[in-house]
Amino acid sequence: MSEVTMNVWRGDSNGGNFEQYKLERVEGEVVLDVVHRIQATLAPDLACRWNCKAGKCGSCSAEIDGKPSLMCMTRMDTLPNDTITITPMKTFPIIKDLVTDVSFNYVMARQIPPFTPGDPEPDGTYRMQQVDIDRAQEFHKCIECFLCQDVCHVIRDHEVNKLYYAGPRFFVRLASLEMHPLDTVDRRALMREYLGLGFCNITKCCTEVCPEHIKITDNAIIPLKERVVDASYDPIAWLGRKIRRKSKTTAEEAYELAPARVAPTSLDGIPATAVEN
Amino acid sequence: MTIAQEQGTIPQVVPVEIGRPRGGPKEKRTLRTDRWWISPAVTATVLTSFVAYATFAAFQGKDYYVGAKMHRDLISPFYSPCIAESCQRVAGSHPLGIWASFWNFSPALLILIVPLGFRLTCYYYRKAYYRSFWQSPPACGVADGHRSYTGETRFPLILHNVHRYFLYLALLFNVVLTMDAVLAFNFPGQGIGFSVGTLVLCVNAALLWIYSVSCHACRHICGGQINEFSKHKIRYRLWKMITPLNARHMQLAWVSLVFVALSDLYVRLVASGIIHDYKIF
Numbered sequence: 001m002s003e004v005t006m007n008v009w010r011g012d013s014n015g016g017n018f019e020q021y022k023l024e025r026v027e028g029e030v031v032l033d034v035v036h037r038i039q040a041t042l043a044p045d046l047a048c049r050w051n052c053k054a055g056k057c058g059s060c061s062a063e064i065d066g067k068p069s070l071m072c073m074t075r076m077d078t079l080p081n082d083t084i085t086i087t088p089m090k091t092f093p094i095i096k097d098l099v100t101d102v103s104f105n106y107v108m109a110r111q112i113p114p115f116t117p118g119d120p121e122p123d124g125t126y127r128m129q130q131v132d133i134d135r136a137q138e139f140h141k142c143i144e145c146f147l148c149q150d151v152c153h154v155i156r157d158h159e160v161n162k163l164y165y166a167g168p169r170f171f172v173r174l175a176s177l178e179m180h181p182l183d184t185v186d187r188r189a190l191m192r193e194y195l196g197l198g199f200c201n202i203t204k205c206c207t208e209v210c211p212e213h214i215k216i217t218d219n220a221i222i223p224l225k226e227r228v229v230d231a232s233y234d235p236i237a238w239l240g241r242k243i244r245r246k247s248k249t250t251a252e253e254a255y256e257l258a259p260a261r262v263a264p265t266s267l268d269g270i271p272a273t274a275v276e277n
Numbered sequence: 278m279t280i281a282q283e284q285g286t287i288p289q290v291v292p293v294e295i296g297r298p299r300g301g302p303k304e305k306r307t308l309r310t311d312r313w314w315i316s317p318a319v320t321a322t323v324l325t326s327f328v329a330y331a332t333f334a335a336f337q338g339k340d341y342y343v344g345a346k347m348h349r350d351l352i353s354p355f356y357s358p359c360i361a362e363s364c365q366r367v368a369g370s371h372p373l374g375i376w377a378s379f380w381n382f383s384p385a386l387l388i389l390i391v392p393l394g395f396r397l398t399c400y401y402y403r404k405a406y407y408r409s410f411w412q413s414p415p416a417c418g419v420a421d422g423h424r425s426y427t428g429e430t431r432f433p434l435i436l437h438n439v440h441r442y443f444l445y446l447a448l449l450f451n452v453v454l455t456m457d458a459v460l461a462f463n464f465p466g467q468g469i470g471f472s473v474g475t476l477v478l479c480v481n482a483a484l485l486w487i488y489s490v491s492c493h494a495c496r497h498i499c500g501g502q503i504n505e506f507s508k509h510k511i512r513y514r515l516w517k518m519i520t521p522l523n524a525r526h527m528q529l530a531w532v533s534l535v536f537v538a539l540s541d542l543y544v545r546l547v548a549s550g551i552i553h554d555y556k557i558f
């Protein structure tokens with residue numbers, strides 16, 4: 001029976017270091033199983049978050065050999081090395097060991113104006129066709145594991161951008177709302193001015209790590225970027241709006257519909273420590 | 278009106294916390310153990326080779342046209358539509374050897390602006406060079422090579438938003454390159470025929486069409502911008518057709534890029550007399 005060395009990050013907001021745990025390999029295990037065995041036998045105080053062990057709750061996100069992954073969906077036999085490194089998600093503040101504080105994402109979620117349908121039909125109901133909502137089906141698969149948020153270099157490597165960046169998970173959410181046949185809010189200016197769509201440089205790491213295989217960049221972000229071009233950068237589209245006397249919603253108008261907005265909206269007033277990080 | 282509005286609870290101002298300590302080792306650029314650098318290295322090599330070849334070919338200003346003397350009508354895609362006056366002397370019988378009398382340099386330097394702009398602003402190539410040259414990021418989970426980052430929110434990168442206009446121009450160019458491919462069936466003094474050169478220009482035009490049609494901006498304009506597909510049947514059909522091609526946009530970008538360089542090379546070799554354009558029938 002061969003052995004495996006698990007190199008696990010232990011620590012909290014005061015710092016930490018790697019601890020090594022040597023275990024026997026058991027056939028068919030996923031990384032989360034091994035972490036559980038460490039908890040059961042070698043380190044009962046090792047903190048990790050998990051729930052379903054089926055890749056559906058999005059709790060067990062961590063970084064395995066430097067790659068943001070779900071621990072419960074990463075089979076040990078797919079990892080080529082005999083030493084496996086496990087670290088908490090890098091982008092979010094640490095709580096303890098493999099557990100991070102992902103509340104950044106909940107703040108971002110609240111900045112999005114929710115689904116807002118227009119008036120119902122005379123019989124008091126709404127109607128839409130299957131073809132109109134097929135496209136958004138993919139986006140609804142999101143399990144909110146926040147691996148895409150974690151891997152996105154915009155905030156992973158540049159902490160300060162967290163102030164103006166909703167992140168790929170919320171671009172997926174925004175795409176499902178913007179493409180909805182019944183929704184009436186125009187969030188394009190809001191995405192451009194406050195939610196940081198322009199920060200994404202479409203390098204597709206979010207797509208690479210998404211455990212639900214949502215084509216985040218191709219199907220959500222790029223279509224949104226193209227919609228923002230319609231609204232703000234395309235002179236022909238602008239002329240079309242003038243001729244048809246159509247107006248577009250401003251960022252402020254859209255923001256009024258959101259449950260919350262983040263405090264600072266410009267670089268002014270950011271604590272120096274934050275910029276340094 | 279949303280539920281939250283009815284309840285009068287908004288807008289609520291919430292802070293985004295930044296600067297709190299993170300987990301994991303700080304100093305490390307990445308913890309990845311696989312060979313993540315291969316992909317950016319290959320991308321950088323192929324792109325650099327292409328740029329080097331294109332620069333060489335563009336500055337030549339000759340050997341881009343095989344004409345009546347060799348019983349052919351083949352023009353390099355780097356020099357088509359040949360809109361500089363100097364083309365008229367070289368490719369006299371070939372249409373579009375016109376205007377731009379002010380241009381005294383190699384015609385390719387003028388013409389290549391369009392395909393260069395199209396590919397430079399292409400969503401796929403952006404990914405490719407942001408990763409391989411700008412290191413932002415070099416690979417997923419590998420630290421960005423720069424201290425600060427504003428993405429595509431400022432000049433000059435904000436200019437990428439003109440991509441759809443380069444698409445329109447590129448589509449026009451495709452029409453011209455298709456005409457070139459049709460003219461390649463003409464063998465002056467020998468009638469209609471088919472040679473390796475004809476095949477090369479036909480495949481080149483076809484690849485450029487597929488690449489351009491699979492463009493993200495094209496997908497958006499054809500149907501992506503619509504929310505109610507059921508009310509726009511034709512645009513929905515177009516969108517449905519483009520979507521699977523769009524999923525292969527990366528592959529199409531590479532194949533068409535390499536082939537356009539090979540097409541130029543072929544015409545160049547024939548025009549300079551190094552090889553003979555074999556006539557199949």
Ligand code: SF4
Nearest residue numbers: 152200202203204206
């Ligand atoms: S494609 Fe955009 S959102 Fe996704 S990881 Fe890259 S920069 Fe972030």
Ligand code: SF4
Nearest residue numbers: 142143145146148210
């Ligand atoms: S989009 Fe994918 S990676 Fe991002 S939170 Fe949802 S499931 Fe996770």
Ligand code: FES
Nearest residue numbers: 052053058060072
């Ligand atoms: S435990 Fe639920 S996704 Fe891993």
Ligand code: FES
Nearest residue numbers: 399400401492493
């Ligand atoms: S996205 Fe690549 S050509 Fe338009």
